Amino acid sequence: xxxxxxxSVRVREIVELAPSLKRFSFEPVHGGVFPTPPAGxxxxxxxxxxxxxxxxAYSLVSPPSERARYDIIxxxxxxSRGGSSYLHxxxxxxxxxxxxxxxxxxxxxxxxKKHLLIGGGIGITPMLSFLPELKARGARFELHQLATLEExxxxxxxxxxxxxxxxxxxxxxxxxxxxxxxLLSRQPLGTHVYVCGPHSLMDAVASTAAALGWPKTKxxxxxxxxxxxxxxxxxxxxxxxxxVEVGESQSLLEAIEAAGVDAPCLCRGxxxxxxxxxxxxxxxxxxxxxxxxxxxxxxxxxMTCVSRARGPRIVIDL
Amino acid sequence: MTVQFKxxxxxxxxxxxxxxxxxLLRFPFPFxxxxxxxxxxxxxxxxxxxxAAFQAQFDVDEHYIAECKERARVLAEDPKRCQVLPHMLTxxxxxxxxxxxxxxxxxxxxxxxxxxxxxxxWVNRPLGIQQSxxxxxxxxxxxxxxxxxxxxxxxxxxxxxxxxxxxxxxxGMVTTQADWSLEFDIGMSFQEWHGPVPxxxxxxxxxRALKYLLRLQYGQPVRRLNxxxxxxxxxxxxxxxxxxxxxxxxxxxxxNVAEKVHLRVxxxxxxxxxxxxxxxFGIRCYLTSVADIAKVxxxxxxxxRVLRDLHPDIATYKGIPRYxxxxxxxxxxxxxxxxxxxxIAPDIEKIEA
Amino acid sequence: xxxxxxxxxxxxxxxxxxxSGRHHLLVVEAAEVPAEAxxxxxxxxxxxxxxxxxxxxxxxxxxxEEAPGSVATFRSVTHLFSxxxxxxxxxxxxxxxxxxxxxxxxxxxxxRAQKAGLSRQETAFAEAGPKARRVYCVHCRxxxxxxxxxxxxxxxxxxxxxxxxxxxxxxxxxxxVQVDAEVPGEVPDAEELYA
Numbered sequence: 001x002x003x004x005x006x007x008s009v010r011v012r013e014i015v016e017l018a019p020s021l022k023r024f025s026f027e028p029v030h031g032g033v034f035p036t037p038p039a040g041x042x043x044x045x046x047x048x049x050x051x052x053x054x055x056x057a058y059s060l061v062s063p064p065s066e067r068a069r070y071d072i073i074x075x076x077x078x079x080s081r082g083g084s085s086y087l088h089x090x091x092x093x094x095x096x097x098x099x100x101x102x103x104x105x106x107x108x109x110x111x112x113k114k115h116l117l118i119g120g121g122i123g124i125t126p127m128l129s130f131l132p133e134l135k136a137r138g139a140r141f142e143l144h145q146l147a148t149l150e151e152x153x154x155x156x157x158x159x160x161x162x163x164x165x166x167x168x169x170x171x172x173x174x175x176x177x178x179x180x181x182x183l184l185s186r187q188p189l190g191t192h193v194y195v196c197g198p199h200s201l202m203d204a205v206a207s208t209a210a211a212l213g214w215p216k217t218k219x220x221x222x223x224x225x226x227x228x229x230x231x232x233x234x235x236x237x238x239x240x241x242x243x244v245e246v247g248e249s250q251s252l253l254e255a256i257e258a259a260g261v262d263a264p265c266l267c268r269g270x271x272x273x274x275x276x277x278x279x280x281x282x283x284x285x286x287x288x289x290x291x292x293x294x295x296x297x298x299x300x301x302x303m304t305c306v307s308r309a310r311g312p313r314i315v316i317d318l
Numbered sequence: 319m320t321v322q323f324k325x326x327x328x329x330x331x332x333x334x335x336x337x338x339x340x341x342l343l344r345f346p347f348p349f350x351x352x353x354x355x356x357x358x359x360x361x362x363x364x365x366x367x368x369x370a371a372f373q374a375q376f377d378v379d380e381h382y383i384a385e386c387k388e389r390a391r392v393l394a395e396d397p398k399r400c401q402v403l404p405h406m407l408t409x410x411x412x413x414x415x416x417x418x419x420x421x422x423x424x425x426x427x428x429x430x431x432x433x434x435x436x437x438x439x440w441v442n443r444p445l446g447i448q449q450s451x452x453x454x455x456x457x458x459x460x461x462x463x464x465x466x467x468x469x470x471x472x473x474x475x476x477x478x479x480x481x482x483x484x485x486x487x488x489x490g491m492v493t494t495q496a497d498w499s500l501e502f503d504i505g506m507s508f509q510e511w512h513g514p515v516p517x518x519x520x521x522x523x524x525x526r527a528l529k530y531l532l533r534l535q536y537g538q539p540v541r542r543l544n545x546x547x548x549x550x551x552x553x554x555x556x557x558x559x560x561x562x563x564x565x566x567x568x569x570x571x572x573x574n575v576a577e578k579v580h581l582r583v584x585x586x587x588x589x590x591x592x593x594x595x596x597x598x599f600g601i602r603c604y605l606t607s608v609a610d611i612a613k614v615x616x617x618x619x620x621x622x623r624v625l626r627d628l629h630p631d632i633a634t635y636k637g638i639p640r641y642x643x644x645x646x647x648x649x650x651x652x653x654x655x656x657x658x659x660x661x662i663a664p665d666i667e668k669i670e671a
Numbered sequence: 672x673x674x675x676x677x678x679x680x681x682x683x684x685x686x687x688x689x690x691s692g693r694h695h696l697l698v699v700e701a702a703e704v705p706a707e708a709x710x711x712x713x714x715x716x717x718x719x720x721x722x723x724x725x726x727x728x729x730x731x732x733x734x735x736e737e738a739p740g741s742v743a744t745f746r747s748v749t750h751l752f753s754x755x756x757x758x759x760x761x762x763x764x765x766x767x768x769x770x771x772x773x774x775x776x777x778x779x780x781x782x783r784a785q786k787a788g789l790s791r792q793e794t795a796f797a798e799a800g801p802k803a804r805r806v807y808c809v810h811c812r813x814x815x816x817x818x819x820x821x822x823x824x825x826x827x828x829x830x831x832x833x834x835x836x837x838x839x840x841x842x843x844x845x846x847x848v849q850v851d852a853e854v855p856g857e858v859p860d861a862e863e864l865y866a
Contacts, residue, residue: 036415038536038592064593065436101537107595109481110405113788133593136454137408189762190788213693213765215792217482269530272358289529292522482790499809505841506679513679514837557809557848561830564852640853 006046009099011091012069018154020076021122022088023061025069029096033067038104039133040126040194040222043070046098047086056083059125059196059222060102063132070099075122106194106222108133113190115141116183118205120197121148124155126222127196131162142167146178146197180204184212196222230285233309237261237318238280246308253304256318263304263318270306277304282314320427323444325383335551337610339669341380344370345606347614347662348545348583352623354632356517358527363541363587365424368663371585374424375539376417376471377602383444385472385494385553392493392554393469398501399556400465402477402489409477409489410464411454412591413598417467442470464489473585473602476500478508478531480595485531487511488596494553494603496546496582497560497637516631534597536590543662544584546636547645551580551605570641575648576609579641581621608645612652614664619656622649677836683777683798685710686769688717692793693765695719695739696758698751698780700772702744705799708771716740718769723751748776752783759787771797775805775816778843802865806834807844814844822850822861831858 009026016022028034037060047054058072076088091097106126108115115134119127124145134141143166147155152172159168171178184193184205193214195205202221209219229249236243237256246255253275256263265275270288279302286296288303295301302316327335337345346369350359363375371377392399402410418440422431430441439450447470451458459466468475468491477489485508492500503511508528512519534540548555549566570578587600612618626646633639659665687710688695697718699705702725704715720742729746745751759768768789770780777796784794803817813827818834825832825847832847839846851857 035537036412036592038590038595040595041536041592101535102592103535104590104592104595107480110408110479110594110596111481111788133408136593185763185765187764188788189759189764189766191764209764210691213691213767215691215790217790217792218764269533272360272530289526482792499846501812502807502809502837502839502842502846506839510679510838510840513677514835516676519678557846559810561810561849561852564849565855567853 006044006098006100008096009070011093011095011097014091014093017073017158018151021073021151021154022076023071023073024087024091025062025071026097026099027069034070035102036064036067037062037070037102037129039064039108040106040129041102041104042106042126043072043102044100045072045083045087046100047083049082049086049090052082054083054086059106059129061125061128063129064136065132070102073122073125073128106196106220108139108194109192109218109220111190112192112218113140114188114192115139116187116191116193117141117143118146118193118195118197118201119143120146120195120201121151123195123197123201123222124158125196126194128158130194131159135162143169144178144183145170146175146201147172175201175204180208181212184209184214192218192220194220194222230308233311234313235309236281236313236315238315239318251305252302252308256304261318265305270303273303275304276301278317280315280317283310284308284314285310321378321380321382323383324380325387327381327384329384329388329551329553333550333552335381335384335605337606338380342606342610342613342669343664343666344379345604345610345664346371346543346583346585347611347617347620347664348543348581349620349624350661352620352658353627354624355629356515356521356523356632358523358530358542360527360530360540360542363539368661371602371604372541375420375587376424376600377585378421378425378428378472382472386445386470388553389469389491389493396558399493400462400468400491401500401504402462402464403479403505406464406477406479406489406594406596407456407462409479409591409594409596409598410456410462412594412596413475413477414463414467415453416589416591416598417471421471445470465491471600473600475601476599478597478599480532480597483532484508485528485597492556495556495601496548496584496603497555497557499557502557514635516635517629531588531597534588534590536592539587539589541585541587544586546582546584547638547641548580548582548605549578549641551607553603553605567637567640570644572644572647575641575644576612577607579608579645580605581608581611608648612649613669614666616658616665618649619653620658622646622653625649675836677838680836680838681774681778681796681840683796685713686771686795686797687713689767689795692767694737694762695767695769696721696737697769697771698755699723699770700748700776700800705771705797708797708799715742719743721745721751721755723748748779752779755780755783756787759783759789762787766793768794769796770794771799773800773803774798775843778840781840782843804834804865805844806832806847807839807842808832808847810849814842815847818845819865820861820863822859823847 008029010029012027013025042057042059044057060070061073062071074084074087077084117127145155147170149172152170155170195202206219232248233246240261244255244259246252273290284302285308287306329335418431421429428443432439436453438453441448474492474494476487478485479488487506490500512524552563555563583604585602589598611621695718698721702722722744724744729744768784770777803819806815806818808825808827811828822833830849831851833850834845834847837846
């Protein structure tokens with residue numbers, strides 16, 4: 001059993017939208033089409049800069065009907081982990097990169113009476129994925145995009161294809177001029193709000209909405225959760241008599257499998273219990289839903305598919 | 319090998335449904351070990367594995383045409399067996415795309431899907447269908463997109479909407495079900511829908527399964543096998559028609575038990591859908607008589623042991639106490655007590671005549 | 672028998688205003704807010720209250736203040752529901768809707784709330800009044816009101832029905848199945864559950 005394999009994509013086109021914004025279009029290296037992109041979905045790109053491997057998530061901005069290419073928009077950020085800078089400065093059309101299957105953790109709610117979209121800066125990207133889907137559904141929506149003054153025309157251009165007859169506004173006057181409380185207080189019953197942008201904006205939307213009586217289940221923030229990665233560690237497999245290094249972007253189970261050891265597993269998502277393995281030494285950072293709080297506290301079992309070591313070394317009975 | 323369809327077989331009245339030897343060997347036997355208890359037995363739904371029923375995303379076997387005809391008959395009698403709440407229209411199109419693309423990829427000899435932008439043409443050769451339509455425009459199909467495609471697939475399907483950290487069964491095509499009612503259950507949350515299942519709630523099975531399914535990823539479908547037993551090869555064991563099929567249960571005798579009683583297996587598959595973020599849940603039903611099971615040495619030993627030792631609450635929920643002992647008595651002399659291999663594979667290549 | 676262990680059956684708790692809400696509307700099936708429907712120390716004035724008088728000579732509702740402490744009286748449940756639909760259609764986010772009454776009333780309220788876009792997190796229900804059940808015959812779809820026994824005869828199809836604890840919030844009803852389907856005539860004695 002293996003999880004979905006990453007696939008190779010070729011850079012088809014790079015368009016400079018603004019000095020710090022570039023749109024990258026990818027196509028499948030081996031021909032054919034991509035899976036239908038999920039609305040609000042993102043892809044994980046593996047970027048190899050010499051020995052350094054970065055895995056960065058980017059929202060897909062191409063519509064679900066477009067499967068010949070996947071588009072992302074990347075903003076060059078000064079203090080980035082290196083991914084945006086690598087894409088902006090080192091990647092050229094024709095280059096081949098590794099991409100993982102698209103994932104959606106930021107989805108439109110089908111029962112919403114109205115969708116209120118709030119984007120801040122590059123947080124416009126998932127909104128660009130939502131818009132064609134909302135249009136296709138004939139759904140009621142309203143979009144507010146916060147931008148710096150120089151970004152206003154860029155964002156207006158990106159939003160223009162969806163703007164006819166819709167409430168779409170780009171605010172260039174800064175956060176202070178944006179009446180968030182007024183906006184949230186006049187929304188009809190059954191509205192869902194979706195926000196993507198700087199944490200300060202997402203927190204402001206969440207706290208303002210809560211103060212106005214919005215239930216948590218109707219406030220949606222973009223997040224790239226469900227991560228199995230973490231600090232690297234060493235796992236000693238006692239029965240097999242070997243040791244494996246678990247890299248930061250690899251699960252314990254993947255490292256065990258890479259070493260050729262046949263480890264039990266089923267769901268690979270921390271639910272089924274199949275991969276529960278006795279933990280002989282060391283402490284686990286439990287990330288599964290299978291073990292009870294008591295079992296986690298007892299520290300005698302670890303779920304290899306999602307959990308990691310809390311520390312440099314563990315010994316498991318495998 | 320091209321499958322030979324058997325369009326005339328029936329799942330009611332005359333019950334002419336029969337399995338060929340090849341079809342018996344591809345039966346997804348549901349017990350990987352000699353005893354049974356509820357568990358979250360979910361695994362990735364990848365092509366391959368211990369049974370040929372796992373070779374395709376949506377399995378098509380020799381009963382395809384007959385099952386589609388039986389479905390049409392149930393729907394003619396009771397159109398409410400297919401219902402989708404209005405907010406699930408996007409999930410309907412997602413389902414149509416998912417099923418059509420996979421059928422066409424897995425069975426190019428039977429199904430073809432061609433696209434020119436949003437103008438799609440679907441060809442279903444076994445059922446003699448050719449349909450051109452505009453993807454996203456429901457009025458270009460003879461019925462709703464979900465009903466349209468699930469009329470052309472074996473097994474039941476439901477649509478789960480994801481919201482409020484829960485899943486709601488907000489649509490379905492349910493004509494081959496093990497005693498649950500779509501009309502009654504539509505709109506229920508995950509826990510409510512599974513409300514009548516004993517023991518599993520206390521074991522936390524549903525809470526864990528829900529958490530797992532909420533994180534189900536697009537492009538990474540999963541599956542599990544579930545089982546019950548049915549008297550006669552009847553697909554429609556709905557609560558609606560319980561007065562019709564209920565008397566079958568009292569018709570089992572030691573003489574006819576092997577032919578009458580069928581192991582009913584559900585191959586349950588779950589797909590995250592892209593546009594809607596809903597989950598398409600396939601509940602594919604396979605029926606095999608105890609007499610056919612007895613032709614496979616590993617399966618007859620194991621079925622004997624499972625039924626002999628089954629928790630009485632599970633037996634009651636599955637509705638089998640009336641004839642459970644008769645099945646055990648039939649299988650007991652066929653169980654030589656030898657060990658069985660782990661897993662569900664039949665361990666034989668050919669059914670002995 | 673009275674607890675079949677089925678988890679779809681709703682449970683209820685006395686009401687108190689949800690501190691996270693901005694408006695609090697309580698609809699009750701009776702002329703007064705039943706005391707047992709409110710949590711200890713909570714007064715009806717914590718809510719805007721709508722009641723049902725069950726008489727025709729109720730003056731038409733004046734333009735009321737939509738605020739805690741105000742009370743509006745309706746002639747019938749149907750009358751109240753029609754006003755509720757209109758009200759929900761023009762409400763804004765932040766509303767919490769509460770209901771007190773018999774079980775079928777509560778889930779009839781829920782149906783209207785859901786249609787207006789309210790989620791389960793924005794509603795709360797307290798059971799008050801008779802415990803008799805609304806029951807749905809799964810075979811012929813007839814609804815029967817006021818069922819107090821474990822087994823009864825369906826007025827639609829004549830089947831002897833056993834009432835399961837399986838509850839549909841959408842239908843606001845329990846499911847009933849024929850008790851003697853397997854061996855016709857084998858009908859156990861009915862048990863009085865809610866005398």
